[in-house]
Amino acid sequence: MTPTTNFTHDPKRESWVAAANSPVCDFPLQNLPYGAFRGGGPNTPRLGVAIGDRVLDLCAAADAGLLPPEVSRPCREPSLNALLALGAPAWRTLRATLSTLLGADTCPSGASRERVAACLVPLAEATMLLPSQIGGYTDFYASIHHATRVGALFRPENPLLPNYKWVPIGYHGRTSSIVPSGTPVRRPHGQTRGGADDPVFGPCRQLDYELELGALVGPGNRQGERLAASDAAAQLFGVVLLNDWSARDLQAWEYQPLGPFLAKNFATSISPWVVTLEALAPFRVAPPPRPAGDPAPLPHLADAGDAAAGALDLQLEVCLQTERMRAAGGPPHRVSLGNFQSMYWTLAQLLTHHASNGCNLEPGDLLGSGTVSGPTADSAGCLLELTARGARPLALPNGESRAFLEDGDEVILRGWAERPGVRRIGLGECRGRILPSA
Amino acid sequence: MTPTTNFTHDPKRESWVAAANSPVCDFPLQNLPYGAFRGGGPNTPRLGVAIGDRVLDLCAAADAGLLPPEVSRPCREPSLNALLALGAPAWRTLRATLSTLLGADTCPSGASRERVAACLVPLAEATMLLPSQIGGYTDFYASIHHATRVGALFRPENPLLPNYKWVPIGYHGRTSSIVPSGTPVRRPHGQTRGGADDPVFGPCRQLDYELELGALVGPGNRQGERLAASDAAAQLFGVVLLNDWSARDLQAWEYQPLGPFLAKNFATSISPWVVTLEALAPFRVAPPPRPAGDPAPLPHLADAGDAAAGALDLQLEVCLQTERMRAAGGPPHRVSLGNFQSMYWTLAQLLTHHASNGCNLEPGDLLGSGTVSGPTADSAGCLLELTARGARPLALPNGESRAFLEDGDEVILRGWAERPGVRRIGLGECRGRILPSA
Numbered sequence: 001m002t003p004t005t006n007f008t009h010d011p012k013r014e015s016w017v018a019a020a021n022s023p024v025c026d027f028p029l030q031n032l033p034y035g036a037f038r039g040g041g042p043n044t045p046r047l048g049v050a051i052g053d054r055v056l057d058l059c060a061a062a063d064a065g066l067l068p069p070e071v072s073r074p075c076r077e078p079s080l081n082a083l084l085a086l087g088a089p090a091w092r093t094l095r096a097t098l099s100t101l102l103g104a105d106t107c108p109s110g111a112s113r114e115r116v117a118a119c120l121v122p123l124a125e126a127t128m129l130l131p132s133q134i135g136g137y138t139d140f141y142a143s144i145h146h147a148t149r150v151g152a153l154f155r156p157e158n159p160l161l162p163n164y165k166w167v168p169i170g171y172h173g174r175t176s177s178i179v180p181s182g183t184p185v186r187r188p189h190g191q192t193r194g195g196a197d198d199p200v201f202g203p204c205r206q207l208d209y210e211l212e213l214g215a216l217v218g219p220g221n222r223q224g225e226r227l228a229a230s231d232a233a234a235q236l237f238g239v240v241l242l243n244d245w246s247a248r249d250l251q252a253w254e255y256q257p258l259g260p261f262l263a264k265n266f267a268t269s270i271s272p273w274v275v276t277l278e279a280l281a282p283f284r285v286a287p288p289p290r291p292a293g294d295p296a297p298l299p300h301l302a303d304a305g306d307a308a309a310g311a312l313d314l315q316l317e318v319c320l321q322t323e324r325m326r327a328a329g330g331p332p333h334r335v336s337l338g339n340f341q342s343m344y345w346t347l348a349q350l351l352t353h354h355a356s357n358g359c360n361l362e363p364g365d366l367l368g369s370g371t372v373s374g375p376t377a378d379s380a381g382c383l384l385e386l387t388a389r390g391a392r393p394l395a396l397p398n399g400e401s402r403a404f405l406e407d408g409d410e411v412i413l414r415g416w417a418e419r420p421g422v423r424r425i426g427l428g429e430c431r432g433r434i435l436p437s438a
Numbered sequence: 439m440t441p442t443t444n445f446t447h448d449p450k451r452e453s454w455v456a457a458a459n460s461p462v463c464d465f466p467l468q469n470l471p472y473g474a475f476r477g478g479g480p481n482t483p484r485l486g487v488a489i490g491d492r493v494l495d496l497c498a499a500a501d502a503g504l505l506p507p508e509v510s511r512p513c514r515e516p517s518l519n520a521l522l523a524l525g526a527p528a529w530r531t532l533r534a535t536l537s538t539l540l541g542a543d544t545c546p547s548g549a550s551r552e553r554v555a556a557c558l559v560p561l562a563e564a565t566m567l568l569p570s571q572i573g574g575y576t577d578f579y580a581s582i583h584h585a586t587r588v589g590a591l592f593r594p595e596n597p598l599l600p601n602y603k604w605v606p607i608g609y610h611g612r613t614s615s616i617v618p619s620g621t622p623v624r625r626p627h628g629q630t631r632g633g634a635d636d637p638v639f640g641p642c643r644q645l646d647y648e649l650e651l652g653a654l655v656g657p658g659n660r661q662g663e664r665l666a667a668s669d670a671a672a673q674l675f676g677v678v679l680l681n682d683w684s685a686r687d688l689q690a691w692e693y694q695p696l697g698p699f700l701a702k703n704f705a706t707s708i709s710p711w712v713v714t715l716e717a718l719a720p721f722r723v724a725p726p727p728r729p730a731g732d733p734a735p736l737p738h739l740a741d742a743g744d745a746a747a748g749a750l751d752l753q754l755e756v757c758l759q760t761e762r763m764r765a766a767g768g769p770p771h772r773v774s775l776g777n778f779q780s781m782y783w784t785l786a787q788l789l790t791h792h793a794s795n796g797c798n799l800e801p802g803d804l805l806g807s808g809t810v811s812g813p814t815a816d817s818a819g820c821l822l823e824l825t826a827r828g829a830r831p832l833a834l835p836n837g838e839s840r841a842f843l844e845d846g847d848e849v850i851l852r853g854w855a856e857r858p859g860v861r862r863i864g865l866g867e868c869r870g871r872i873l874p875s876a
Contacts, residue, residue, distance in 0.1 A: 135573075136614050141696060151695070161694050166637050167629055171696040172610035172703070176574050176798045177661055186662035188795035191605055191736065199604050201736050201794070223615055223705065224624035224876065250795070256599050257589070258579060258609040259697025262795040265610070267661065298629065298639050356639070357626035357688070357700040360614045438662065 008032075008099040009282050011423040016104040016113060017120070020052030026273075026416065026426025027051055032098050033273035033428070034238070036079050036129040040121030045078035045129055050273050050428075051102050053123050060119040066101060068093050080132040080237075080274065084218045084363035088234045091218075095278055128180050128272035131240070132216060132364035137178060137268070138354060139212075139244060139368035140170040144344040146373035149385045154252065165294050168301070168345040168353040173244075173368065174265035180272050181241075181430045187407060187437040188266040190250035199253060203437035206248035206390065207405040210371040211318050211381035211413055213340055214242035214270055215347050220361035227355040229302060232348030235361070239280070239347075241271035241316070241413040241430035242368050248384055248404065270366070271413070271430035279425055280312055283417040287311040287346055300356060301349050312347075314340040314427075316372050316415045318381065322400055323408030332412050333396055336386065338372050338379035340415075407436040446470075446537040447720050449861040454542040454551060455558070458490030464711075464854065464864025465489055470536050471711035471866070472496075472676070474517050474567040478559030483516035483567055488711050488866075489540050491561050498557040504539060506531050518570040518675075518712065522656045522801035526672045529656075533716055566618050566710035569678070570654060570802035575616060575706070576792060577650075577682060577806035578608040582782040584811035587823045592690065603732050606739070606783040606791040611682075611806065612703035618710050619679075619868045625845060625875040626704040628688035637691060641875035644686035644828065645843040648809040649756050649819035649851055651778055652680035652708055653785050658799040665793040667740060670786030673799070677718070677785075679709035679754070679851040679868035680806050686822055686842065708804070709851070709868035717863060718750055721855040725749040725784055738794060739787050750785075752778040752865075754810050754853045756819065760838055761846030770850050771834055774824060776810050776817035778853075845874040 007013070008030065014021045015029040027033065027050040037055060038045050048055035058075040061067050067075055071094045074082035083090070100106040101116045141147055144164065151159030163169065179185075187207055193199035216237045221227050227235060244264060251263030287310060290296070316339065319332035345353075350367055371381040380386045383404055387393055390403035405411070415427035445451070446468065452459045453467040465471065465488040475493060476483050486493035496513040499505050505513055509532045512520035521528070538544040539554045579585055582602065589597035601607065617623075625645055631637035654675045659665050665673060682702060689701030725748060728734070754777065757770035783791075788805055809819040818824045821842055825831055828841035843849070853865035 136612060138699075154695075163631075163637075163691055163694065166631075167692050169692070169696055170699050172612055172699070174574060174610055174797060175613075176800050176803075179661070186796055189664065190795050193601075193604075198733065199601075199736070201738050204795075223617070224873075226627065247795070253601055254605050254607070255695070255697075256601065257592075257693070257697070258607055259693075259695070261576075261608050261610070262791070262797065265797045266795045295636065298637065300639050353700070357628050357642075357685070357704045358624055359612060359700065359703045362614050365614075435662075 008095055009422070011421065014104045015051055015102045016107060016109065017052040017054050017102060023424065025052055026428050028423055028425060029099060029103055030423040031275060031279050031425040032095060033275045033279070034080055035131050035272045035274060037126040038129065039127045040125040047075055047077065047080065048121065048126065049098055050123065054120040055123055055126050056098070056102065057119045057121055064115055064119060066116060068097055080216070081364040084132060084216060084237050087219045091237065091276065092278065095276065130178065130180050131272060131274050134175045134178055134364055134366045135362050136365040137173040137175045137368070138170050139173045139370060140168055140345070140350050141370040142168060142343045142345040142350060143370055143373045145342065145375050146371040146381060146385065149373065149380065153384065153389045166298070168350050170350065170354065171259045173268060177265055178268045178270060181269055181432070183269065183432065184435045185245055185267045185269065185432045186435045188247050189437060190247055190262055191253060192249040193253045204247040204249060207434065208246045208248050208383045209318065209405065209411045210244035210246055211316055211338065212242040212244050212371060213369040214240045215367045216274055217361045217365040217367065218363060220363055220365065221355050223360040224358040226358060227352055229348050229352045232351055235351055236277050236347055238274040238276040239427070240274055241415050241427050243269040243411060243413055243430050243432055244368060244371070245269065246382070248389065269430050269432045271428050273428045275425065275427050280417060282422045283313045283419060284310045285313045285341060288341060297349065301352060310346060311341045311343065313419065314415055314417050316340060316413070319412040319414065320402070321410045321412065322396065322406065324400060325398055328398065330398065335394060336378055336380055338374040338381055340372055342374040343369060343372065405434050407434050409434050446533055447860070449859065452542045453489055453540045454545060454547065455490040455492050455540060461862065463490055464866050466861055466863060467537060467541055468861040469713060469717050469863040470533060471713045471717070472518055472569060473710045473712065474569050475564035476567065477565045478563040485513055485515065485518065486559065486564065487536055488561065492558040493561055493564050494536065494540065495557045495559055502553055502557060504554060504557070506535055518654070519802040522570065522654060522675050525657045529675065529714065530716065533714065568616065568618050569710060569712050572613045572616055572802055572804045573800050574803040575611040575613045575806070576608050577611045577808060578606055578783070578788050579808040580606060580781045580783040580788060581808055581811045583780065583813050584809040584819065584823065587811065587818065591822065591827045604736070606788050608788065608792065609697045611706060615703055616706045616708060619707055619870070621707065621870065622873045623683055623705045623707065623870045624873045626685050627875060628685055628700050629691060630687040631691045642685040642687060645872065646684045646686050646821045647756065647843065647849045648682035648684055649754055649776065650680040650682050650809060651807040652678045653805045654712055655799045655803040655805065656801060658801055658803065659793050661798040662796040664796060665790055667786050667790045670789055673789055674715050674785055676712040676714040677865070678712055679853050679865050681707040681849060681851055681868050681870055682806060683707065684820070686827065707868050707870040709866050711866045713863065713865050718855060720860045721751045721857060722748045723751045723779060726779060735787065739790060748784060749779045749781065751857065752853055752855050754778060754851070757850040757852070758840070759848045759850065760834065760844070762838060763836055766836065768836065773832060774816055774818055776812040776819055778810055780812040781807060781810065843872050845872050847872050
């Protein structure tokens, strides 16, 4: 697979927004992620692009005549849906324009740079919102390492079911309870049963996070029509970090035969900045070969090998900050580090599978990857795996331990891509703190 | 349980819209169901109320000053969401107004009746749309007869799982593919596996319907807060017929461990007229007592016994019309007749359970009951049960037989409530014809 590169990826280019040029900044000129925000002047919701420690207000930029005519109207909307519906050619045009406007080399100081600078808002003044109106949210289960470890805990006799290597397993999630990073998450109540006693209703005692990547869908397909794996480049806009909060005690009791429901739908957090697949193009890699003996994907799921397919070399970490750590002024503690390359199914395969029965996908739909867990113990993307369902609590450096999440714990997901000769880009953060049950 | 009755239920009252007074009309003065339509003058989507063979255009009625001020703005919207958000007091006010405007006794002939008549559109000229923008669709599994029979087919060793009598089992459905009655349904493709051979991808060979009732949610709850069973009267607006089209061969292969996905999300059909729980009040009955030995519901799920809780005495039938029947000019053939009273969980319990973890429900959300199957063989609400997964095909009166649906088959769901001394009301129809796979 040859990574798509053009001047928007050129690692030598810098932005005239100085903070963007720091080597540890998630949002350099080569990234240009999209989000929705309010604040920094008008308090109305509008779209923006992150650059260093600033947000380029797309509504202001459109009003100032800085954007191509064909994207100006969607850029004035309060969420990404209209831009997503336009499709890949418009996305490419807009990215090239933004890269030009924000590049030190392409936008010389003086009047033209001043016009762009007038559209910048300090990131610190922006309250981030959900990037799109999410009509449909589907959560997959694309890590075979996660599926195998979790399967072993819930079905020791039968950890990996026979369909796993053939069908990208997924289920519908709840859209109403998707919240942007920073929104506190209240510990849910639910029905649980331990052993032979009658079930009880009360606060969840096995609250967990799941580290996932979420992908936003572009134009979509009409009901009754399918998508080809080769459509992925035109259909997938970008990715966010996703925390699929999970109540394991509720899940164990409710999930058969129709799947998780109340164990998941109380809250799902996503990071606010959508990093485009175009920005991630230099980090596309061939999916790892399937182990010997595994079946090849059926033809309609075969990876087309085009620019948007393949795996992504994306580092993903989970950090935990307890109430006591915070009180002591200590930093969050990294509990795991994984890589999105380890997934069994690619985003293109998830998309193709979803539409393979004619189910219509729509602009702004969110596809969750499922927990990103690698083959090693320290790359597991949830406490259920890391602690073997609480049997081996995690020791934290301040002497605390965790079997599952406690009230006041904050979970911080981070993601970034780096590679020699390419500018590092980041996904930002997805944070959520647990509030006590009410 | 004492049924709520007031003048809007008085069986002696007639409408000045003559067709509404026929004893077989689904939409008499005592019903007044809400829907969204276009046509009959302006082609814009707007709300209406069915009366006999007419639709009262609510936008026109609001513009004419016929409606109470507090509901006039929501009645000018193209879908029910704003009216649903207003809550039960506003719903009662509007129903009483409509009953007054359309009653022969309360709206005498002359100028005032002429003003109302000017807002009527022939039902035959209305193209019905989805009644609300459905942000969330959840499908339950509330018939113990269905769960037991289906469980026996998929898990002969373990038909009814231990959680069934404690947890109202449900899962999230797909909203984008919900279509109004009359929309053709294309036979989906999918992955299936029979026996030891590798799975194949192709047109579904076990296409089925599921007879369900759908309930539309009113104001809803905030994320992190729960609803009480006694909130049901304020939270549930009304019901529609729902056909949860199901690809049984896809379902058998994909559904473990996370539940049905592509087997269901290619299409869901609903009837366009929302019959309010207020109109159904005279048909509320106490839920049948749980069999001896069954556990009582946990306290938070205990039926509050208030006006909107309890079971509904609602007859539900499924008719099938094949291509050959249609060509011969023959009528559809009834394949089953059931009653919504037979459900193990009430609508109030489904609603309360859904919000019991703090999951936020929103105006316009749709709750599907799950297949309505009664205890007898002829009251089973899907072919999977009626034919024992195709093992005993259904003999049709014209000599054809059906194990599952064939291309050209039309499935027609109907529902009605009747009871001595009360005016019969109907839900109308939910129709869908199968198109060949493409």
